[in-house]
Amino acid sequence: MRVISKEEIKKTQKAYDKSKTQLVLRRALNRNSLANIANNMETCQKSTMKFSIDIKTLKATAQKSTGRCWIFAGCNVLREIVAKKLQLENFEFSQNYIAFWDKFEKANYYLETIMELIDRDYDDRVFAHLTSRPIQDGGQWDMFVNIVQKYGLMPKDAMPETFQSSNTATMNQIISRRLRKFTARAQKLYKAGQKEELMREKDKALKEIYFLLNSCFGRIPESFKFEYVDKDQNYHCEENLTPHSFYEKYVGLDLDDYISIINAPTEDKPFNKTYTIQYLGNVVGGKPIHYLNLEMEEFKEAVLKQLKAQEPVWFGSDCGKAGDRSNGIWDDEAFSYDEVLEMDLEMCKACSLNYRESAMNHAMVITGVNLVRGKPNRWKIENSWGEEAGSKGYFVMTDSWFDKYVYQAVINKKYLTEAQQKAVEQKPIVLKPWDPMGTLAI
Numbered sequence: 001m002r003v004i005s006k007e008e009i010k011k012t013q014k015a016y017d018k019s020k021t022q023l024v025l026r027r028a029l030n031r032n033s034l035a036n037i038a039n040n041m042e043t044c045q046k047s048t049m050k051f052s053i054d055i056k057t058l059k060a061t062a063q064k065s066t067g068r069c070w071i072f073a074g075c076n077v078l079r080e081i082v083a084k085k086l087q088l089e090n091f092e093f094s095q096n097y098i099a100f101w102d103k104f105e106k107a108n109y110y111l112e113t114i115m116e117l118i119d120r121d122y123d124d125r126v127f128a129h130l131t132s133r134p135i136q137d138g139g140q141w142d143m144f145v146n147i148v149q150k151y152g153l154m155p156k157d158a159m160p161e162t163f164q165s166s167n168t169a170t171m172n173q174i175i176s177r178r179l180r181k182f183t184a185r186a187q188k189l190y191k192a193g194q195k196e197e198l199m200r201e202k203d204k205a206l207k208e209i210y211f212l213l214n215s216c217f218g219r220i221p222e223s224f225k226f227e228y229v230d231k232d233q234n235y236h237c238e239e240n241l242t243p244h245s246f247y248e249k250y251v252g253l254d255l256d257d258y259i260s261i262i263n264a265p266t267e268d269k270p271f272n273k274t275y276t277i278q279y280l281g282n283v284v285g286g287k288p289i290h291y292l293n294l295e296m297e298e299f300k301e302a303v304l305k306q307l308k309a310q311e312p313v314w315f316g317s318d319c320g321k322a323g324d325r326s327n328g329i330w331d332d333e334a335f336s337y338d339e340v341l342e343m344d345l346e347m348c349k350a351c352s353l354n355y356r357e358s359a360m361n362h363a364m365v366i367t368g369v370n371l372v373r374g375k376p377n378r379w380k381i382e383n384s385w386g387e388e389a390g391s392k393g394y395f396v397m398t399d400s401w402f403d404k405y406v407y408q409a410v411i412n413k414k415y416l417t418e419a420q421q422k423a424v425e426q427k428p429i430v431l432k433p434w435d436p437m438g439t440l441a442i
Helices: 006-018 020-029 034-038 041-047 069-086 095-116 125-132 141-151 169-191 195-217 243-250 296-308 337-341 349-354 399-405 418-424 436-441
Strands: 224-229 235-241 258-262 274-277 291-293 313-317 362-372 375-382 394-398 406-412 429-431
Touching (some): 034 337, 041 375, 041 394, 069 095, 069 141, 095 125, 095 141, 095 169, 095 195, 141 243, 141 258, 169 195, 224 243, 258 296, 274 436, 291 418, 296 362, 296 406, 349 399, 362 394, 375 399, 394 399, 399 406, 406 436
Parallel strands (some): 258 291, 274 429
Antiparallel strands (some): 258 406, 274 291, 313 362, 313 406, 362 375
């Protein structure tokens, strides 16, 4: 390893002092944010909130201080069916209800996984990866499907938000600590050959977590009534509904018809192959994570087919890159850091994934697109950060940003080509637990 010499530092400092650009930059950055200095105002015009295909959707929702974006995005897609069927001006499912069962099932999934791997050293990479984050808010489309298929849905009025459901950090820390305590205790019991005591310890931990969820999220109603007022101001009420009967009557969608497609142009993920991720899930025995990797042109074609049919699209992306939250714009050309800082920061999508510069971290819904001679130049996004962000909660995503930072979309299989539908049936290649295609669930 080479040591940096004092002479080298002096030489570099001398070169810096000669640069007038760096002088101006230093003075500008003394009292201004780097993002404001690098902001490219010329990009604003192409990010206008006007679209040739614009699906009429309900007002934006708010996930508050949680990582439940994937739940909100899933609910936002499905609620449009209810709103259209009943002529509602606004409607929300209970995201709290979904989150309750997701947390409970994730705890069980973790406990079962630890017992499967119990003979490994605590610093084994897979074991350490699991214990580093035992419970979290994140999730994937297939995990959303698992909860809906097992537990159904209910309107928000039947199980509204609580302070804890909207602010999950402390609760997650407590559950994680309890799960880690089980892990430490379980390995000791296993080494001592006390398998029956190990099972009792697992049941005890799960029971305590269930109690905590009831206290934090509220008690789940066994049945509920559904009251609503339609667009003509007519009042309706149906009593004695269950989460499953509500779903069957007011949604009725076969979620198994929907396929997760991804765009991951890395060498370890050949296109037109399917993938899953080891030890990533929530419901034991439920639907595993399942992706079909497509080239970007085919990926967009499937998304466009669904939008043209007036069906919104659940998608996963890296929202931490080139975003303007206040104005509601995601544009990879919005900030000219390369020019302002005189640095070469460009990375291809594959390198960004391989070297952890980028990964999926947020799920939203595509509700529109602007086509110019049949090609998209911007997309309309329904976010879950409340109506205060962006344009009443809606954002614009440029097509070039889409190319770089969109990784996943959920498409009805009828919009896939025959070859793609056939490819979906392949046995999936198993990716490592820390693969960047799984980070939305962390």
